[in-house]
Amino acid sequence: MSRIVIIGAGPIGLEAALLARQLGHDVHVFEKGRVAENILDWGHVQLFSPFGMNSSEWGRAALAKAIGENSLPRADELLTGREFTERYLIPLSQLPELVGRIHEHSQVLTISRRHFRKTEGVGGTARSSEPFQLLIEQTSTSRSVISTDDMDREPRGESEGRILARHEVVEQYVDERIELADVVLDCSGTYPHHNWLGDGGMPCCGERDGLTEADYRLPMINAERFANLITIVVGSGFSAATSVVALAELARHAPRTKVLWFAKSPPSQTESAGPIVRVPNDSLLARDQLAAKANALASLGHFTNTSSPEAKHHPVVWFADVAIKSLTPTQTCRDFEGFGVELDWSRAAGQGSDPLSRLIVDRIIANVGYRPDRSIYEELHVHECYATQGPIKLAAKLLGETSADCLTQTSHGGDVLKNPEPNFFILGSKSYGRNSNFLLRVGIEQVREVVSRIA
Numbered sequence: 001m002s003r004i005v006i007i008g009a010g011p012i013g014l015e016a017a018l019l020a021r022q023l024g025h026d027v028h029v030f031e032k033g034r035v036a037e038n039i040l041d042w043g044h045v046q047l048f049s050p051f052g053m054n055s056s057e058w059g060r061a062a063l064a065k066a067i068g069e070n071s072l073p074r075a076d077e078l079l080t081g082r083e084f085t086e087r088y089l090i091p092l093s094q095l096p097e098l099v100g101r102i103h104e105h106s107q108v109l110t111i112s113r114r115h116f117r118k119t120e121g122v123g124g125t126a127r128s129s130e131p132f133q134l135l136i137e138q139t140s141t142s143r144s145v146i147s148t149d150d151m152d153r154e155p156r157g158e159s160e161g162r163i164l165a166r167h168e169v170v171e172q173y174v175d176e177r178i179e180l181a182d183v184v185l186d187c188s189g190t191y192p193h194h195n196w197l198g199d200g201g202m203p204c205c206g207e208r209d210g211l212t213e214a215d216y217r218l219p220m221i222n223a224e225r226f227a228n229l230i231t232i233v234v235g236s237g238f239s240a241a242t243s244v245v246a247l248a249e250l251a252r253h254a255p256r257t258k259v260l261w262f263a264k265s266p267p268s269q270t271e272s273a274g275p276i277v278r279v280p281n282d283s284l285l286a287r288d289q290l291a292a293k294a295n296a297l298a299s300l301g302h303f304t305n306t307s308s309p310e311a312k313h314h315p316v317v318w319f320a321d322v323a324i325k326s327l328t329p330t331q332t333c334r335d336f337e338g339f340g341v342e343l344d345w346s347r348a349a350g351q352g353s354d355p356l357s358r359l360i361v362d363r364i365i366a367n368v369g370y371r372p373d374r375s376i377y378e379e380l381h382v383h384e385c386y387a388t389q390g391p392i393k394l395a396a397k398l399l400g401e402t403s404a405d406c407l408t409q410t411s412h413g414g415d416v417l418k419n420p421e422p423n424f425f426i427l428g429s430k431s432y433g434r435n436s437n438f439l440l441r442v443g444i445e446q447v448r449e450v451v452s453r454i455a
């Protein structure tokens with residue numbers, strides 16, 4: 001039996017925890033937020049892969065036994081992130097095998113080998129003679145109701161007291177401790193560690209101060225926040241397509257809603273008429289429908305210096321290969337806190353004079369992808385790919401893949417997930433680094449291969 005620590009209670013961390021428990025290991029999962037924290041952040045979005053592909057056979061079997069087969073979603077059901085969490089991930093986390101083993105609000109800050117600095121024990125077997133040590137920060141909250149008289153009292157102890165309406169006092173305690181482990185599975189995902197929207201992947205001028213973390217996520221597109229406003233969407237992937245299609249839908253009811261979509265042209269002009277590369281004969285129908293809708297909207301409003309002026313009047317205007325040079329918080333004509341945006345047309349091939357150099361917009365959604373947080377394993381020996389920042393052996397296999405369809409991917413076996421640091425594995429979406437082709441199906445396969453080999 002090994003003591004296994006799993007970082008992150010997302011779908012892959014939970015699948016790994018359950019399988020490891022079924023195989024008799026001593027397992028603890030540390031989760032910085034709630035179970036499935038990241039998926040809940042985009043809970044309103046529908047997954048394009050069906051439930052059968054997003055869940056393991058050991059997870060479904062354990063749940064069927066515990067709560068009955070009929071309580072599970074059908075294999076072909078397309079669930080939203082929230083439904084997937086409520087109907088599968090939370091019940092999974094509550095199985096008897098995992099009770100008392102999932103520690104929410106417990107963030108892993110860093111991992112090292114006990115008694116070994118990074119520069120010590122290089123290349124030998126000495127490091128594996130000592131366990132891993134993980135620094136955990138646990139946040140707990142206590143709530144109490146006080147009478148009006150108590151409100152003037154100073155907050156007690158070292159905690160910070162905050163008095164809310166209805167005389168409720170919420171106190172937060174932060175505690176640090178060290179946990180030891182024989183094996184560490186880093187399943188902490190990449191969301192929400194975002195990329196930058198500026199040209200070449202660096203922040204454009206004003207971006208670091210002008211945008212907040214929330215601007216890089218997938219917001220719920222509702223009338224209250226977006227109706228009859230001008231929104232810039234940046235990005236060429238399925239997240240950007242999701243935002244653009246939802247905003248265009250809103251524009252049907254609120255006709256002054258406008259989307260300015262900054263997305264690269266597809267690599268080959270023959271591939272599609274819009275920015276999203278469609279997978280030939282895509283078996284994930286929902287994904288293909290999203291790509292087709294987004295491309296149709298973009299091609300109607302494709303804006304260049306040679307396009308007809310009508311392009312500007314479509315609800316979605318596509319600025320292909322145009323970068324954002326700078327953004328500045330500005331008061332818009334609606335007396336609203338928006339942005340002044342300066343454009344860079346230098347990449348847009350064949351342009352003469354720049355047709356538009358400045359814009360004033362109300363909102364910016366930067367769906368420009370996510371990257372792994374590598375700081376937690378900085379003290380370990382991990383050989384990373386210089387392009388994707390995923391573990392090198394897996395990254396090399398992935399870079400060799402030619403198909404645009406992530407459905408054709410396999411997990412490439414447990415050996416490619418080994419690191420120079422023995423018994424440290426990066427699984428799930430984080431194992432792909434900045435490569436956005438990860439599918440849950442692959443992560444479940446990784447779990448099977450790695451966990452079943454743990455001694």
Ligand SMILES: Cc1cc2nc3c(=O)[nH]c(=O)nc-3n(C[C@H](O)[C@H](O)[C@H](O)COP(=O)(O)OP(=O)(O)OC[C@H]3O[C@@H](n4cnc5c(N)ncnc54)[C@H](O)[C@@H]3O)c2cc1C
Binds near residue numbers: 011030035036108187
């Ligand atoms: C909008 C969107 C739609 C997607 N749709 C699909 C789809 O249809 N089909 C599909 O197969 N894939 C899809 N994916 C891709 C992928 O499957 C998901 O991102 C999935 O959530 C990855 O699972 P994970 O367990 O690897 O990571 P996550 O779900 O990101 O879970 C990681 C967990 O680790 C926690 N954590 C992070 N850092 C720490 C730390 N230091 N200490 C403790 N805990 C930590 C987080 O809070 C989180 O709970 C989609 C992704 C997005 C963003």
